[in-house]
Amino acid sequence: MADNIPVTTKSPKEDFASDQDVRWCPGCGDYAILAQMKKVLPEIGVPREKVVFISGIGCASRFPYYINSYGFHTIHGRAPAVATGIKLANPELSVWIITGDGDSLSIGGNHLIHLCRRNLDVNVILFNNQIYGLTKGQYSPTSPLGKVTKTTPYGSIDRPFNPISLVLSAGATFVARTIDRDTKHMAEIFKRAAAHKGCSFVEVYQNCNIFNDGAYRLLTEPETKFDQVLYLEDGKPLIYGKEKNRGLRFNGFETEALEMNESAENKDLPVHRENSENEAYAQWLSRIGDVPGLPVPVGVFRAVQRPTYEQLSEQQLAGAIQKKGPGDLKQLFISGDTWKVE
Amino acid sequence: MKNIQEVSRVTIRFAGDSGDGIQLTGNQFTRTTAIALNDLSTLPDYPAEIRAPAGTLYGVSGFQIQFSSQNIHTPGDEVDVLVAMNPAALQSGLKSLKKNGIIIINGDAFTERNLRMANFSENPLENGFLAGYQVYPVDITRLSRDALEKIELTHKEKDRCKNFFALGMVYWLYNRSMDATVEWIERKFSRQPIWAEANVLALKAGRNYAEATELFATSYRVPEAKIEPGIYRQITGNEALTFGLIAAAAKARRNIFYGSYPITPASDVLQYMASYKHFGIKTLQAEDEIAAIGAAIGASFAGDIGVTATSGPGLALKSEFLGLAVMTELPLVVMDIQRSGPSTGMPTKTEQADLLQGLFGRSGEAPIPAIAASSPADCFYAAYEAVRVAIRFMVPVLVFSDAYLANGAEPWKIPDTEGLPEIEIEFAKAGEDYAPYLRDPQTLARRWALPGTPGLEHRLGGLEKQDVTGNVSYDPDNHEKMVRLRAEKVQRVGEFVEEPEIYGDSRGEVLVVSWGSTYGTVLTAVEQLRKEGKSASFYHLRWVNPLPKKLETYIRRFRRVIVPEVNLGQLRRIIRSTYLVDAVGFNRMKGQPISVSELKQAIEALLEEKNNGR
Numbered sequence A: 001m002a003d004n005i006p007v008t009t010k011s012p013k014e015d016f017a018s019d020q021d022v023r024w025c026p027g028c029g030d031y032a033i034l035a036q037m038k039k040v041l042p043e044i045g046v047p048r049e050k051v052v053f054i055s056g057i058g059c060a061s062r063f064p065y066y067i068n069s070y071g072f073h074t075i076h077g078r079a080p081a082v083a084t085g086i087k088l089a090n091p092e093l094s095v096w097i098i099t100g101d102g103d104s105l106s107i108g109g110n111h112l113i114h115l116c117r118r119n120l121d122v123n124v125i126l127f128n129n130q131i132y133g134l135t136k137g138q139y140s141p142t143s144p145l146g147k148v149t150k151t152t153p154y155g156s157i158d159r160p161f162n163p164i165s166l167v168l169s170a171g172a173t174f175v176a177r178t179i180d181r182d183t184k185h186m187a188e189i190f191k192r193a194a195a196h197k198g199c200s201f202v203e204v205y206q207n208c209n210i211f212n213d214g215a216y217r218l219l220t221e222p223e224t225k226f227d228q229v230l231y232l233e234d235g236k237p238l239i240y241g242k243e244k245n246r247g248l249r250f251n252g253f254e255t256e257a258l259e260m261n262e263s264a265e266n267k268d269l270p271v272h273r274e275n276s277e278n279e280a281y282a283q284w285l286s287r288i289g290d291v292p293g294l295p296v297p298v299g300v301f302r303a304v305q306r307p308t309y310e311q312l313s314e315q316q317l318a319g320a321i322q323k324k325g326p327g328d329l330k331q332l333f334i335s336g337d338t339w340k341v342e
Numbered sequence B: 001m002k003n004i005q006e007v008s009r010v011t012i013r014f015a016g017d018s019g020d021g022i023q024l025t026g027n028q029f030t031r032t033t034a035i036a037l038n039d040l041s042t043l044p045d046y047p048a049e050i051r052a053p054a055g056t057l058y059g060v061s062g063f064q065i066q067f068s069s070q071n072i073h074t075p076g077d078e079v080d081v082l083v084a085m086n087p088a089a090l091q092s093g094l095k096s097l098k099k100n101g102i103i104i105i106n107g108d109a110f111t112e113r114n115l116r117m118a119n120f121s122e123n124p125l126e127n128g129f130l131a132g133y134q135v136y137p138v139d140i141t142r143l144s145r146d147a148l149e150k151i152e153l154t155h156k157e158k159d160r161c162k163n164f165f166a167l168g169m170v171y172w173l174y175n176r177s178m179d180a181t182v183e184w185i186e187r188k189f190s191r192q193p194i195w196a197e198a199n200v201l202a203l204k205a206g207r208n209y210a211e212a213t214e215l216f217a218t219s220y221r222v223p224e225a226k227i228e229p230g231i232y233r234q235i236t237g238n239e240a241l242t243f244g245l246i247a248a249a250a251k252a253r254r255n256i257f258y259g260s261y262p263i264t265p266a267s268d269v270l271q272y273m274a275s276y277k278h279f280g281i282k283t284l285q286a287e288d289e290i291a292a293i294g295a296a297i298g299a300s301f302a303g304d305i306g307v308t309a310t311s312g313p314g315l316a317l318k319s320e321f322l323g324l325a326v327m328t329e330l331p332l333v334v335m336d337i338q339r340s341g342p343s344t345g346m347p348t349k350t351e352q353a354d355l356l357q358g359l360f361g362r363s364g365e366a367p368i369p370a371i372a373a374s375s376p377a378d379c380f381y382a383a384y385e386a387v388r389v390a391i392r393f394m395v396p397v398l399v400f401s402d403a404y405l406a407n408g409a410e411p412w413k414i415p416d417t418e419g420l421p422e423i424e425i426e427f428a429k430a431g432e433d434y435a436p437y438l439r440d441p442q443t444l445a446r447r448w449a450l451p452g453t454p455g456l457e458h459r460l461g462g463l464e465k466q467d468v469t470g471n472v473s474y475d476p477d478n479h480e481k482m483v484r485l486r487a488e489k490v491q492r493v494g495e496f497v498e499e500p501e502i503y504g505d506s507r508g509e510v511l512v513v514s515w516g517s518t519y520g521t522v523l524t525a526v527e528q529l530r531k532e533g534k535s536a537s538f539y540h541l542r543w544v545n546p547l548p549k550k551l552e553t554y555i556r557r558f559r560r561v562i563v564p565e566v567n568l569g570q571l572r573r574i575i576r577s578t579y580l581v582d583a584v585g586f587n588r589m590k591g592q593p594i595s596v597s598e599l600k601q602a603i604e605a606l607l608e609e610k611n612n613g614r
Helices: A030-043 A060-066 A079-089 A101-107 A109-118 A163-170 A183-195 A279-288 A309-324 A329-333 B022-035 B087-096 B112-117 B140-147 B155-159 B162-173 B179-188 B193-212 B237-252 B267-274 B289-301 B312-328 B355-360 B378-393 B403-407 B476-496 B516-531 B549-556 B570-579 B596-612
Strands: A051-055 A070-073 A094-100 A122-128 A174-179 A200-205 A229-231 A246-251 A254-259 A296-303 A338-341 B003-006 B009-017 B039-045 B060-068 B079-084 B097-106 B134-138 B218-221 B230-236 B256-260 B281-285 B305-310 B332-338 B370-372 B396-402 B409-413 B459-461 B508-515 B536-541 B543-545 B558-565 B584-587
Touching (some): A030 A060, A030 A183, A051 A060, A051 A079, A060 B459, A070 A079, A079 A094, A079 A101, A079 A109, A079 A309, A079 B256, A079 B281, A079 B289, A094 A101, A101 A109, A101 A122, A101 A163, A109 A122, A109 B289, A163 A174, A163 A200, A163 A279, A163 A296, A174 A183, A183 A296, A329 B237, A338 B022, B009 B022, B009 B087, B009 B162, B022 B060, B022 B162, B022 B179, B022 B230, B022 B409, B039 B403, B060 B087, B079 B087, B079 B162, B087 B112, B097 B162, B140 B162, B140 B193, B162 B179, B162 B193, B162 B218, B179 B193, B230 B237, B237 B256, B237 B281, B237 B305, B237 B332, B237 B378, B237 B396, B237 B403, B289 B305, B289 B312, B305 B312, B305 B378, B312 B332, B312 B355, B312 B396, B312 B459, B332 B378, B332 B403, B355 B396, B355 B543, B355 B570, B370 B378, B378 B396, B378 B476, B396 B403, B396 B516, B403 B516, B476 B543, B508 B516, B508 B549, B508 B570, B508 B596, B516 B536, B516 B558, B516 B596, B536 B549, B549 B558, B549 B570, B558 B570, B584 B596
Parallel strands (some): A051 A070, A051 A094, A070 B459, A122 A200, A174 A200, A229 A296, B003 B218, B009 B079, B079 B097, B097 B134, B256 B281, B370 B396, B508 B536, B508 B558
Antiparallel strands (some): B009 B060, B039 B060, B039 B409, B230 B409, B370 B543
């Protein structure tokens, strides 16, 4: 049932800053993410009253308090469930889920995969810092093997999740990764996620400077980052390196890194295609960063179009009304066998 | 001409293998009985296994119906007529059969193999085991086949009609018209005329057999009951919940969002709701119990009426989200179709043991209003009222039903849709001075502001809220204030809803206090005692939280208070602690409703205490 709500169409940038004091630790990677989000939101073409931020529990999940839109700080791991109800109740809303590696991959793992498989048109931003921050430093489902934390004094024996690989398998239709230190790239990815119709998943490598400082140092420091990070660009070959002289290709079932004396741009290397129907390609990409000696891809792994869950739900509702006519209570009550007592 | 005897009340139990069509037979008998203007109450009783092996005791499917020329409120404790389609049905049905009760037996099914599976070492038809009952062995399988001689069906197919043969006999025994069933069969099998013909033939053959043979010396007639005029239909508790929700949504002019995860005995509601999309009902079969309530809360935040249903184990999983709904003060309806616990327990069997879980099973001080349906048809009104209260007070509301109400059916007088109470919603409007936790002074409800409304942007969450502003607050005084406000708001529901009336005198010897599905049993017991001149009255709770104000008044006016429940005494515990009264319990946990006669004895024992010097 439609509501007669007047719609404003423009939102100045400062509109998205809420009046609440931001309470993350100084130096936390979350600040950069918040700043980029505030910058991007006015540019996505949705007035702020139609923007809803939903979070679970954890440092990242404080995020909705800092954005002046509608927001819901729910319970641990369950933001996707609440988001599903919100989006089905009102498909016009731009719904953002803010979550962390513990929130979405441990306690809320089930909801995340089902959100992806349903292809609800929401944007999931996963702040991955490979640690539990709010509870002060326990290992998380993305902490590497051997990681020493307060709860793994002898090193973690849990194999980490690869979030990109997980959501690809679960059916997310837009899958991307970015890094808190590369704000320009992050802003671009957020815009792409907002524009995508369907379940958008963005993993942000985020530094927890208190409990897991430098987890992504190799990917962010100028001395190492060019050889460690591969920026995915649609229609471009898989190349990296400061001189763009490194490239990736298949060699049988293995991935081979090539180093050349000149730019690898025009060499015969696999070309990145975000919309490849072959999910195995994106899966291959997602696992490259796990291989020692190979770079970590960032950017858009996959972007494909599928009908969204709320579209299908609305269609079924409209179809039922078309077929049976709008529900009539009296008719409902007397459906089936009735009898009259005089 | 045989003898026709008039009786006022009869209980029949049809029983056989899951594949014998027992539920269908029972439903047809029920419908015919309703059309014959008897009051009635039914209890389907089927195995948990989807396709239990034929002939086994645990595979017995039963359907019990009590019908009467008087008002009745239960499907009956003791059975007058047992229709046993095989030895297992006989074995399991005997314990509730009256002395000298009638047993109609399908003699063809009493094979050595079936006897063994039913734990009979000898054939009970031959060894005098059934002395003390009126036993009528009929070769139902053979006679049905004979009746269908000219029909082009295999023996195996013909055997599927034997339930109609049995039904035909019972129709004769109770002087029932077969018209309604014949008409139903013809409609149901309009596209398979051979089956329509076969079933009608079997039905008529059964009736003719009973009439022609001198099998029964007597047939019976139950006169019409005085029934309020109107249009009626049969309704189960789960259907009634569905209708109640749909009606409330229509009255409120909002969509229902129904999120649920399949769980016995609540799954029906999700199935029904999914089939009523043209009423603007959105359903989500969620990935788990937690997501089901979470999505319902999200939908409520965005302006739909969020509803979820489950059973005990599912309610446990939902408890954290229920706490969030309490904190965020959003309208939400959670229905608990209770079953025997703890843990997986007996999923198809009834119990009332979730009361304390429902009222108190959350972290922190998280009170929620709770309403309990008292009969299958009452589930309609309970669901409707739950939506009304949830919206008016901006609270989650719990609706208690149970497996007995969910599957049981009774005639429902179809209400006038215009006569249903209005459900008004006033959302906060764009441009108004909005504070998320500013309250209505009367109801203490905060205002519902929908995402999409310009200028009302706000953030909800599980962290403690500052009064009025809704900002996160750790202030000690504010927290205490908010805890008390949330509790007070639930209490104020009591001023909005109607309090139940006492049945019987408003002072006297023994007061029976109950809640939920025990209603019919307790009412019957107290009715009978009062007819015998005993001083017993009955107060049945509708809202179990908050408790009605009158309850304390009545409790003080009786010498003794007894609380019958299908649990270890959960309401009794609340009554004792709330009113400091030495209430006693009557507690049975057999996965079945309490029996009238046992309860009567317990009340009588209390009445007699006085004579024993207490």
